[in-house]
Amino acid sequence: MADPPNNPHDAYFRHVLAKPANAAGELQAVLPPAVSARVDWGALELQPCSFVTPELRSRFSDLLFRTRLAGHDAFIYVLVEHQSQPHPLMPFRMLEYMVRIWNHYIDDHPKTDTLPVVIPMVVYASPNGRRWNKPTELADLISIDPGGRTALGDYLPNLRFLLDDLAAVDVPALLTRKLTPEARVMLVLLKRAQGNRHLDKDLTLLLDDFGAMLAASGGKAELVCALTYILIVGETSESDLGSVIGQLGPQAREAIMTTADRLRAEGEARGEARGEAKSEAKWRAQALVEQLSEKFGTLTAETVATVRSATPERLRVWSARILTASSLDEVFQ
Structure with a gap:
């Protein structure tokens, strides 16, 4: 506890x-x-x-x-x-x-x-x-x-x-x-x-x-x-x-x-951590959108929405796949 x-x-x-x-x-x-x-x-x-x-x-x-x-x-x-x-x-x-x-x-x-x-x-x-x-x-x-x-x-x-x-x-x-x-x-x-x-x-x-x-x-x-x-x-x-x-x-x-006092401090710390995680996910999503556009051309609104709604773990997987993928399907499979 x-x-x-x-x-x-x-x-x-x-x-x-x-x-x-x-x-x-x-x-x-x-x-x-x-x-x-x-x-x-x-x-x-x-x-x-x-x-x-x-x-x-x-x-x-x-x-x-x-x-x-x-x-x-x-x-x-x-x-x-x-x-x-x-x-x-x-x-x-x-x-x-x-x-x-x-x-x-x-x-x-x-x-x-x-x-x-x-x-x-x-x-x-x-x-x-x-x-x-x-x-x-x-x-x-x-x-x-x-x-x-x-x-x-x-x-x-x-x-x-x-x-x-x-x-x-x-x-x-x-x-x-x-x-x-x-x-x-x-x-x-x-x-x-x-x-x-x-x-x-x-x-x-x-x-x-x-x-x-x-x-x-x-x-x-x-x-x-x-x-x-x-x-x-x-x-x-x-x-x-x-x-x-x-x-x-x-x-x-x-x-x-x-x-x-401890529970208040921990609650504030968790709130800050959630904010930082959300900010990092937003940054990763934008970076991936730019990488995908550079490699595969203009993206559809649906693809952009998919990237921006993804979890941080999924974004990391997609960011690694883009290095060897030859199509969007290979990135998102």
């Missing part, structure tokens, strides 16, 4: 739940007690891999934990969805990721003749409070008449994922979960922070957790991480935040001011 990421939800979720102690409380709050009792929580270990493709990471984030389940290798796969509507094919998506996890396991254990348990779990954080209203079972996605479903029986795939629908859990209920302060703050903020102009009311309920975070080793950095998320996705004024968080003392007040 040192820099405002393209997807702050992903960055904040990963930063907090990547720590096994934080993840354990959230997982135990959702897993059935009979399953939770069989998990070796002391062996919980984050795996350095992700199964969500880059183009989907604006909507989904995932974490894979390895552990032991009644003495056997096991994995717990956690995917968080942060968009206004739940993905309608989520059971299929989870099956797809589970197969990738098993393939990854087979690559690491080429002589294995068994597969480990993979427990799938989805944390759903809707920014507008809309509850999950899509299937959580793979069988419900199969388009078939009731008679055919009965006839096929066990030949239809059977998979259900665990769901933690934050929209269906109110803040007081989240506060009663046996979570670490970091995890509790993170879940409440995922539920309430985005676009919220009055987040100070919720933050008042989290003062004890913020205080515990600040008192722990490295706690100021964790507070800054939470404040960064709040200031990026929320709309509560800095003064309203200060009136609540400032109650924790001078360290907290300093954290608010320095975080807000």
